[in-house]
Amino acid sequence: MTNSKRKSSASAKNTDPASSSVSEKKAKRVKEETEEELSNTDAVESPAVNGDASVRSSGRKPVKKVEAVVKDEEESRFVGEPVAADEARQKWPHRYLGKNKTVTIPEAKGSVPPKEYIQAKRHFTEALVDGRVLFKLGDDGYVQAGEGEDYYICRIVEMFEGVDGEPYFCAQWFYRAKDTVIQACSNFIDDKRIFLSEIKDDNPLDCLIEKLKIVRVPLDVDVATKRAMLANGDYYYDMSYLVPFSTYQNLPPDNEADGNESDSTISSESDSNVAVTKVSKTKENKKPVMRMLDLYSGCGAMSTGLCLGANMADVNLVTRWAVDLNKYACESLKLNHPETEARNESAEDFLLLLKEWEKLCQSFSLVGGGDPITVEKNETENAEDDEEEEDDDDGQDEEVFEVEKVLSICYGDPKEMKKRGLYLKIRWKNYGPEEDTWEPIDGLGDCQDKIKQFVVDGFNSKILPLPGDVDVICGGPPCQGISGFNRFRNKDNPLDDEKNKQLVVYMDIVEYLKPRFCLMENVVDIVKFAKGFLGRYALGRLVSMNYQARIGLMTAGSYGLPQFRMRMFMWGARPNEKLPQYPLPTHNVVTRGVSPVEFESNTVVHDDVKGAVLEKELFLGDAISDLPPVTNDEERDEIPYKEAPKTEFQKFISLKKKDMPGFVGEDSSDHLLYDHRPYKLNEDDYQRVCQIPKKKGANFRDLKGVRVRDDNRVEWDPNVERVYLPSGKPLVPDYAMSFVEGRSLKPFGRLWWDEIVPTVVTRAEPHNQAILHPLQDRVLTIRENARLQGFPDYYKLLGPIKERYMQVGNAVAVPVARALGYSLAMSCKGAATEGPVYTLPKKFPNLEAVAVEEN
Missing domain, CATH: 2.30.30 (SH3 type barrels.)
Incomplete structure (x- = not known):
């Protein structure tokens, strides 16, 4: 994680020689500056044309008074009377705990290491640095950085003389955009914009360089307005940047931002919560239904989960529009969500359509702006009309x-x-x-009335959203350009790859529609590939649009599924909203896979895993053991249940619609078991599968003629003649022997009842993945995969078999989306707790089970 740069920090590990070396470097620098100014005073006095490069890179203004610089070698010291002892002890109690130079104080969170505080003899409110610059408590300034680096930017929140007699100041740091997690994508951010952090630490007084004028501005105004408010200042700030979960969020109230009162961090928002609550409640009264747009919707898993979770918290979230390029996915979504306007088109065309729709609405005076519509016939049509008139004169009528x-x-x-x-x-x-x-x-052009009627009716029924109509945008823009299966990935410029352009389109739609909230899902590679460039790009775009934002990595199994599957979720929220949190895991599943080092702290886990009260992890048998047996050639789309549910998971997943927590509607009908049919294996593969033993860990290695070496690689057994199928093809195909250089256990692998599945796949072919049923000679059915993704049994899919597998495999795990929907509702209601994560209610989402237990 990109932490604040604190090379001038004076902790217990800092020695006096280190402090002296900073002063020596500083004196040398000032001496060089003085010589340069003496030799070319006019160059300093004249203004830079289009911004001098050196000034632009550091943000520091040139010093014009040579006399002041010459005095730089004078000691930096405090001036004025010290703060009264009682007042100092009350404001900064952590500085008066002992006579040793430092005291170690445990942090509130058990996972955060203890912090060392330099102990103070007395506090001051003013200091004279280098004998020329007067700093006051609460001033902002540049701080000495490493050679060749831009000066650091800070706010002075304490000035004190240590028990060692040395002068110190405590800095609360500002970040430039390039110093935050955005890094290389900081080009989206105005170079005058900086971010207030919660990081504070102690530094020798003589590390201060120059005073700055930093202006706090409102978040929800454009850059030009912010620049105007800055006037002749150096920088402006409108957001906080917090390292945990790469969070950009609203600033605390003014009285908290200066950090003078104590060493508490700025992450507390108790006062601003009240304001957010009032805003949200007012909006809720005016607009009881929250409208959501699901982009790249697939069959609707993400929006389904979000709506179920939000409605559980009494926020009526409805998927009003959905867009996907796959027509079968759109049909599935529409079947399960008749209230949704499901559009089968590309996201690019959808955005162009939205812009044209706004023009049409403006032309008929339904919204402000625009000109009256004038649709005219083209010249060809006019010529045809003339010809028709001539034909009419000849008495030869044509159909109109x-x-x-x-x-x-x-x-x-x-x-x-x-x-x-x-x-x-x-x-x-x-x-x-x-x-x-x-x-x-x-x-x-000759049917203006018909067009107007369509546009008026469409505007009233909101067949398409206009800017301001959408409360929530969710979606997972496909980024095949970062897939590990893509051998031609562009590591240098990922956005030049057409396969990654949907990320740009997603952000363009957010920018155009300006929803209250947005939630983007993607594979973890988005923050791994090319140093996480695409993840940083998405975050940078949101922040440039004045959205609060944060990133979290969540594992499906941690929310009640027998599947590991980690995904990235990025929240965005408008300035007048509360930025949603990430729900902490409810089930005891160890996260598998390697989180990117720089984003490792973005993984949503409990700080104290051992102390957390979690449900037991779920296994494959917990999810599918009650489903009736089917054969490889099962062709029915609907079959009856044969057994009663055996586990709590099975009881919950098979509920009727009306009984599902969070479902809003009147559907009380019973449902059959949908989509419980497998992809039919060809005869050769079926013959192979039939010979895989029905035991844990069985795979192609158990077939006749395969031998496993001591290094766990397979080879042909020279003592066994190669076996062939009736078709003449080998029982053990060559590709199985060579897959992953002969080390893989996946080809024709059987799953077992007590296992957790790595990830539900989109292709139901057993050649390079373990997807065979534990006891039946077939691959897992569509419904079995759907259960592993948390789809309720009542959710029916449409399209060819392969298409339905793809819809399930590409989906967001419903329980994860449900938990995020609950979090969204808490933010909408102003009921969210503080911090980036929170704990879900006990037994979530099966809250009725809690009531039964308590009774």
């Missing part, structure tokens, strides 16, 4: 097509004529639905 109704709207090339643009779907008078066609809007 009349628009009966405008049905829909899209942006793209629906007629596949390589002519992209805005199209309307038309129902022709005296023709049925099978004759509906897509027509370019610029060719419909």
Whole structure:
């Protein structure tokens, strides 16, 4: 994690010679500056054209008075009367605990190491640095940095004489954007913008360089307004940057920001919580339904979980719009969420459509701005009309097509004529639905009334969102360019890869619609590949849009699934909202896989894992042992349940819709068991699977003719003749022997009842992954995979078998989304606790079980 740079810090480990070396470097620097100014005074006095490079890099203004600089070798010292002893002890009690130079004090959180504090003899409110610069308590300034580095920026929150007689100041640090986790993507951030941190530490007084004017500005205004408020100041700040979970959030109230009262960090927001609560409650009264847009929605797992979780906390979150390029996924989502406007189109076209839709609404005076619409016939059509008139004169009538109704709207090339643009779907008078066609809007100049009626009706029913209509945007933009399966990954410029461009589109849509909240999901590689460039890019974009933001890494199994599966979740929240937290794990699952070193602290885990009260981890048998047996060639999409649920998980996952916590609606019907059918293996693979023993850990290595060496690599057994199937193909295929250089256990591997699955896959083929049922000669069914992802049994999928496997494999684990939805609701209601993480209610989400236990 990019921590604050504190090379001038004076902790217990700092020695007096170290402090002296800083002073010596500083004196040498000032001497060089003095000589340069004496030799070229005019150059210093004249203003830089377009910003002098040296001034721009450090932000430091050139010193104009040579006489003041010459005095630099004078000692830095406190001036004025010291703070009264009683007042000092009351404000800074941690400085008056003993006579030793430092005292170690344990931190409130058990996982945070104890902190050493230099002990004080007395406190001051003013100091004269280098005999020329007067600093007061609460002033901002530059601090000496390493050679070749920009000066550090701080606020002075204490001035004191240590028990060792040395003068110190305590600095609360500001970060430049490039010094935060954004790093290389800081180009999105104004170079005058800095971020207040919670990091404070002690430094020798003579490390101070120059005073700065740093202005606090509102977050929710544009850069030009902030620059205007800065006036002749050096920097402005509008957010806090907290290292845990790479958090950018609202500043604390003014009286907390100066940090003068005590050594408490600035992460407390108890006062601002009150304001947020008032804002949220007012909004909730005016708009009881929170509308969500699910981008790259797939079959709707993420939005389903978010809605269930939010509704459990009495926030009525509804997925109003969804967009996905896969038509089968859209059909599945629409089947399960009839209230959702599911659009089968690319996100790029969706954004272009939104912009055109706003223009249409403006043209009919439904929203402000824009000009009246004028749709004219083109020259070709006019010529055709002239020809038709001539034909009419000859007495040869032709059929005239009349628009009966405008049905829909899209942006793209629906007629596949390589002519992209805005199209309307038309129902022709005296023709049925099978004759509906897509027509370019610029060719419909003679049906203004029909277009207006469609736009007015669409505006009232919100078939498309306008800026300000969306409360929440969720989605996982695909980034295949970072996939480990992609041998041609662009490590130098990941955004130049077309396969990663959807991340840009996602952020463009957020910027256009300006939702109250956004939640982006992605694979962990987004913060690993190319030094986490894409994750930093996404965070930088949100912060540049004045969104509060944070990153968390969450494991599916930690929320009640027998699956490890870690994913990245990035929250964003508008300035007047409370930034949602990450729910802490509810189940005792050890996180598998390596978290990126720099983002390791972003993993959502309990600080005290041993002390946390967690539910027992779930295994494969807990999820699927009650499902009826099916064969490799099962073709039914719906079958009856045969056994009663055996575990708490099975009872919960098989609930009716109306009984599912968080479901809002009237559906009380019973449901059959949907999608409990496997991908049908070809005859050769089926023959192979039938010979895999039904035992834990069984795989292709158990087949005849395979021998395992001492180094755990496989080889052909020279004493066994190679076995062939009836088709003439070998029982053990060559690819199984060579996979991962012969070390893999995955080809034709059986899962077992007491195992946790690494990750649910999108392709149900056993050639390079362990996906065989423990006791049945087949791969796991669609429904078994769906249970491992936490889909309720009532959630039915559509499309070919392979497509349904993909929908499940690409989904966000529903229990994780449900927990995040609950967190979102807590923020909307102003009921969220402090900090980046929080504890879910006991037995979440099966809260009825708690009531039964208590009764």
